[in-house]
């Protein structure tokens with residue numbers, strides 16, 4: 250087996266190769282002066298089962314993934330497994346208004362042209378995987394987040410909305426703490442209204458968990474609500490730290506005491522690794 254690390258996922262792919270005890274090859278990716286992607290696998294032969302680790306977000310990483318698929322195929326890959334830690338466009342999984350594309354499906358149809366298996370991590374809607382005709386599975390990051398917070402004094406795990414409550418439950422089970430969810434109403438793309446959870450948060454060390462932090466609107470509103478209720482400390486953890494529109498800066502300067510995410514998107518707070526879980530999923534196949 251050979252792990253090829255795309256430019257979006259260098260740390261994670263190296264760790265994955267280490268866990269799987271297999272060869273690691275870093276794709277040499279640069280940009281032409283006009284911004285187009287150039288990539289090269291600096292290895293003569295890949296007549297082995299190849300795992301490419303690369304996000305399909307932001308858009309430029311999608312092109313790199315397509316080019317890497319072609320490059321490893323030409324070098325003789327016996328099979329190609331695409332590990333997509335953050336699957337871009339998963340939130341556009343259906344037609345909301347006439348005239349729109351089914352973006353998540355478009356992505357799957359293009360990606361599977363040169364791939365034998367797909368692994369995603371906490372994909373926004375698991376139903377998206379049905380668009381792949383090859384085997385595809387989604388790895389849940391909750392065990393990695395749960396293990397990280399074991400023994401760190403968390404009294405309560407909260408989901409900012411009902412959609413995230415299953416995740417909160419799994420993480421709470423690891424920690425051995427109760428869990429609950431808040432009520433969220435989305436007002437606009439950046440603004441949400443959050444109502445309190447039923448459990449009393451006063452004086453408690455609360456951990457809020459979600460799948461994605463994008464603009465940070467959801468987490469900021471949840472933290473403000475918890476602050477009003479008198480929570481003693483507020484920790485935030487998510488799988489994918491997208492942090493659009495300077496969200497990381499806004500969150501770190503807010504009522505949030507600690508902020509962490511998984512390394513599906515590598516950034517300065519992506520200290521929880523999902524590589525061991527991805528390795529397990531690969532070994533199971």
Ligand code: R5P
Pocket residue numbers: 409412413438439441459460461462463464465466467468
């Ligand atoms: C919503 O369904 C998701 O689970 C997240 O809560 C949402 O994507 C977060 O977005 P934002 O950070 O922009 O509020």
